[in-house]
Amino acid sequence: MAFSAPVAEQNFVLKHIVGIDALAQHARFADATPDMVQAIVEGIGAFAEGEFAPLNRIGDTVGARLINGKVVMPEGFVAAYKSYVANGWGSINAPAEFGGQGLPFSMATVALDSLGGANMAFALCPILSVGAIEAINHHGTDRQKELFLPKLSTGEYSGTMNLTEPQAGSDVGALKSTATPRGDGTYQIKGTKIYISFGDHDMAENIVHLVLARTPDGPAGTKGISLFLVPKYQVDADGSIGKANDIKVVSIEHKMGINASPTCVLAFGEEGECIGELIGPEFGGMRAMFTMMNNARLNVGLQGVQIAEAATQKAIWFARERVQSAKASGPSRESVAIVEHPDVRRMLMRMKAGTQAIRALLYLASSYVDRATLGEAGAQEMVDLLTPLAKTYGTDMGSEIASLGIQVHGGMGFVEETGAAQYYRDIRIAAIYEGTNGIQAADLVGRKLAMQGGDVIRNHLAAISADAAEHSGLSALAAATADLTEYMLAADVDDRLAGSYAYTNMMAVATSGWLMLKQLRAAQTDIANGDTSAFLRSKVAACRYYLDVMVPEAIAYKGTAMAGAELLYALDAEELAA
Structure with a gap:
């Protein structure tokens, strides 16, 4: 079974959730004409089907390999990546002044949706480059932008972010990497660094590492951290590739999934010759890195959509x-395709509805990124609110849908040759990296809940309640x-x-249910106007299933969220192990 890009679904969500036509009314995004949008959605879909999807299996079975200190990608990956660069797919949202197309972030989201659905591990490389572009564009010097952004925008260079160290996992403030001034404005x-996705590979000309490190005498914790641009190969003033920087690939991890994404342990400066440049002010590393991380968190949530789509299709x-x-209610005892059995239908409808719900949630978040770029009042607050919802619910639902895909296959799903298990193995990391889902939930009830004294969330829920009066289940969930x-x-x-985790899920389902209600109305209107396509009938069924079956389930999160911490600490650490 070949992957098929969900072009009709993407167009529908762009129209009714993103509001792509309204975005194109602004001069900044005037090039996002209906013809351009259609060309991108169809073009990236065909590219993903033809170039990325056929490599998904070899990427899983062969994977990236470390040979003589360098990472070698599986056969076909280098050619496919060069085709990705040549066709300009990496430049959709990149700044126009540095060779990008300057189109809405929402359109880059569509591109990654199709690429990752075809091959999630491969699409991790462009995801990281998008984040590097954001960080350099917002915090880099004019020289850094001119030297690195054009080639990052095309994909000729790829990007990484380097936070984690052996002794410092999610506690970034515990990192020990150092940056010592060399007297010429650069640093040694x-x-x-560990867990560096695409920390090395043979597809791009250069790799731009963004590295968190401490300068001498910097304060302890996150306040003493700065961000540095450290390329794999030094780049001369005229943009030509210079000598190799002192970066060693110590190893690549042997992982549960995403085997075509080389997860590297990198050693910087073992020979004393690793040169980096400061990005942003000294001690401003966390602020600069969060520009990249917040972008990445949305794109990781999108990975849940990617895998959910592929697993559902399969x-x-x-x-x-x-x-x-035989079907229990059938007229004969003759065997039928399992799609006819009610419990299989239950799983398939849950997969289909869940996939559409998280796609709408991720696309909504991307639209607010665009509106924040345009300076729309309240847009950045909505990005801040939606990011932990999108990352947590997107990846959790993607994992659930991949697991259901195995269940639909029965025993064959547990056999690697069918390919159903790969989706679950690939997506399971997404709830862990870029801030675990528990950290996202803590962020929601910490910083995001406190925005404007709680009014950002209050106003969001009030909007849902006002718009959902006709649907008792969604109204009840919004009120709860x-x-x-x-x-809280x-x-x-x-x-x-x-x-916090139950609250995050409750908020995410309420928001997703609202988006499914919007889509239900839009589909019913189109049908009333004479469009009786299979796509619209399918859309109505999926929206109804989500609203009538999945939304009511989320009410139960209220009791869980209000249970408090006492039971969690009823046992001390020693008793917990008894």
């Missing part, structure tokens, strides 16, 4: 092909979430954190 970088195909047992918000605002820190 020294230290070890499961539906298998369910239509696999013949087993609003009540829970007030509890008044709760002490342990109780708030204990309920």
Whole structure:
């Protein structure tokens, strides 16, 4: 079964959730004409199907390999990446002044949606480059922008971010990498970084590492951290590639999934010759890195959409092909395709509806990124609110849908040759990296809940309630979430954190349900106007299933979120192990 880019679905969500036509009314995004949007959606879909999708299996079975100190990608990857560069797919949202197309971030989201659905591990490389472009564009010097952004925009260079160290996982403030001034405005970088996705590979001319490190006498914790641009190969003033920087690939991890994404341990400056440049002010590293991380968190949430789409397509195909047992209510005892059995239908509808819900959530977040770029009042607050929802719910639902895909396949799903298991193995990391989903939930009930004294969330839920009066289940969920918000605002820190994950999911389902209601109305309107396409009938069914079955489930999160922390600490650490 070949992957098929969800072009009709993407166009529908761009129109009714993103509001791409309204974005194109602004001079900044005037090039996002209907013809351009259609060309990108169809073009990247065809490219993903033809170039990335055929490499998904070899990427999983062969994977990236470390040979003589260098990472070698599986056969076909280098050629496909060069085709990606040549066709300009990496430049969609890149700044126009540095060779990019300057189109909305929403359109780059569509591109990554198709690429990652075809091959999630491969699409990780462009995701990281998008984040590097953001960080350099916002915090770099004019010289750094002119030297690095044009080639990062095309994909001739790729980017990474280097935070994690062996002794410092999510606690970034514990990092020990150093940056010592060399007297000429550059710094000598020294230290070890782990879990660096695409930390080395043979597809791009150069790799631009963004590295967090400490300068001498910097204060302890995150306040003493600065960000440095450290290329794999030094770049001369005229833009030509110079000598290799002192960066060693110590190893690549042997992982559960995303085997075509080389996850590297990198040693910087073992020979004392690793040269980096400061990005942004000294001690401003976390602010600069969060520009990249917040972008990446949305794109990691999008990985849940990518895998959900691919797993759903495969499961539906298998369910239509696999013949087993008679239908309980059927007129005969003759075996039928398993797609006819109610429990298989339950799983397939949950997969289909869940995929559409998280796509709408991620696309909505991307639209607010664009609106924040345009300076729209309140848009940045919505990006801040939606990011932990999109990252957490997107990746959790992607994992659930991949697991359901295995279940639909039955025993064959547990056999690697069918390919169903790869989706689950690939997506499982997404709830962990770029800030675990628990950290996202803590961020929601910490910094995001406190925005404007809670009014950002109150206003968001009020908008949902006002628009959802016709749907009792969604109205009830919005009201319950609003009540829970007030509890969270008044709760002490342990109780708030204990309920943070349930609260995040409740908020995400309420928001996603609202978006599915919007799509339901739009589809019903189109049908009433004479469009009786299979796509619209499918859209109506998926929206109804999400609203009538999945939204009511989320009410139960309220009790979980209000249970408090006492039970979590009923046992001390020693008793917990008994």
